[in-house]
Every structure is written in C-alpha cells, then in structure tokens.
Amino acid sequence: MANPIQEIIEKQVLTVAKAMEDKLDDEIASLEKLDEDDLEVLRERRLKQMKKMAEKKKRWMSLGHGEYSEIHSEKDFFSVVKASERVVCHFYRENWPCKVMDKHMSILAKQHIETHFVKIQAEKSPFLAERLKIVVLPTLALIKNTKVDDYVVGFNELGGKDDFSTEDLEERIARAQVIHYEGESSLKPKSTTQVRRNVRQSARSDSDSE
Numbered sequence: 001m002a003n004p005i006q007e008i009i010e011k012q013v014l015t016v017a018k019a020m021e022d023k024l025d026d027e028i029a030s031l032e033k034l035d036e037d038d039l040e041v042l043r044e045r046r047l048k049q050m051k052k053m054a055e056k057k058k059r060w061m062s063l064g065h066g067e068y069s070e071i072h073s074e075k076d077f078f079s080v081v082k083a084s085e086r087v088v089c090h091f092y093r094e095n096w097p098c099k100v101m102d103k104h105m106s107i108l109a110k111q112h113i114e115t116h117f118v119k120i121q122a123e124k125s126p127f128l129a130e131r132l133k134i135v136v137l138p139t140l141a142l143i144k145n146t147k148v149d150d151y152v153v154g155f156n157e158l159g160g161k162d163d164f165s166t167e168d169l170e171e172r173i174a175r176a177q178v179i180h181y182e183g184e185s186s187l188k189p190k191s192t193t194q195v196r197r198n199v200r201q202s203a204r205s206d207s208d209s210e
Contacts, residue, residue: 068109071120087143090119101138112179142176150176
C-alpha cells in the first residue's frame with residue numbers, strides 16, 4: 001500500500017525540480033539570444049564598472065586605506081573623517097585590551113579597503129573624548145559621512161572576553177554598514193580559531209617585548 005505522505009513529498013520535490021529546470025532553461029535561452037552587439041554592450045558595461053572600481057581603490061589607497069594607522073592630533077582626526085566616507089576609529093590607551101583590538105583592526109584594514117581604519121590615543125585627545133563621550137577603552141567610533149553612527153564599547157558585544165575572533169568584530173562593524181559585508185566573512189575559512197589564537201599570541205608577544 002502506497003504511503004500518501006511519501007507521495008505528497010515526492011510530488012513537491014518533482015515540482016521544485018521542474019521549476020528550477022525551467023528557470024535554468026530560460027536563462028540558457030536568454031544567453032543564446034544574445035548576438036555579438038549585445039555581448040559587446042555587456043563587455044563595455046563590465047569594463048566601465050571595473051575602471052570605476054579601480055579609480056575608487058586608487059583614491060582609497062591615496063587616503064591611507066588598506067593600512068591601520070595612528071592619528072596624532074585631534075585636527076588630523078577631522079581631516080581623516082572629512083576625506084573618507086567610512087571610518088573606524090579606535091580610541092585607545094596603552095593597555096592589553098587595546099592591543100587585542102589593534103591586532104583585529106590591522107587585519108580588517110587590509111580586508112576592507114573601502115573603509116579607513118585608524119586609532120587615536122584617548123588621553124591625548126580630551127576634546128574628542130568628551131565630545132564623543134568616550135569613557136571605556138577600547139572604544140571604536142563607527143563613522144559614516146563625517147557622523148558617528150555607532151560605537152563598539154569594550155568587548156561587551158564581542159562575547160565579553162578578549163578571545164573574540166576577527167570575524168566577530170567584522171560582523172559587529174558591519175551592522176553599522178561601515179564596511180561592505182554580505183553575510184560571509186571576507187577572511188579565509190580557516191581563520192575562526194586560527195586568527196583568534198594568532199591575535200592573542202601576537203598581542204601578548206608585543207606586550208612582552210615592551
């Protein structure tokens with residue numbers, strides 16, 4: 001005796017498979033209808049997009065994107081924020097938690113050249129610290145179009161401990177739309193455990209060497 005539930009499931013699977021097959025057939029048919037002129041238009045459009053992105057990257061690099069650098073004065077902070085559409089600024093002091101944050105920021109700066117990653121010493125920037133209400137260190141100010149949209153304060157949103165991964169920080173920054181992020185980390189798949197270990201080891205090594 002046939003199982004009615006099994007028959008329903010099989011019919012649903014066949015329906016979905018047929019729909020996917022029809023969609024694929026339509027896409028193939030659309031491609032086959034393209035003539036040389038259509039393909040040339042697509043190529044031209046793609047070349048323009050690539051050229052535009054190359055120009056953007058060139059400008060970003062000229063502004064210091066791609067590297068995690070230090071701002072040495074409050075005046076320089078305003079210059080950086082005005083020059084770049086997206087900025088992540090680490091307010092720090094010379095302590096262990098800030099060194100941990102430094103390591104993650106260095107990695108993300110190279111992965112997200114569309115955003116300028118910088119740091120500034122909070123104790124030497126009293127005007128900024130007061131204006132932006134910086135109390136806990138480290139604090140990241142997430143800035144878009146010259147305005148602070150959000151903050152990452154300490155490690156509370158990163159698990160509350162210093163062994164969070166770079167991906168954890170990347171996802172948190174992405175919530176403020178200060179980096180380009182489509183739901184998957186820009187870092188290599190191996191990184192979750194390995195980056196966490198490397199960051200902690202490297203930061204401790206830096207601390208020990210001072």
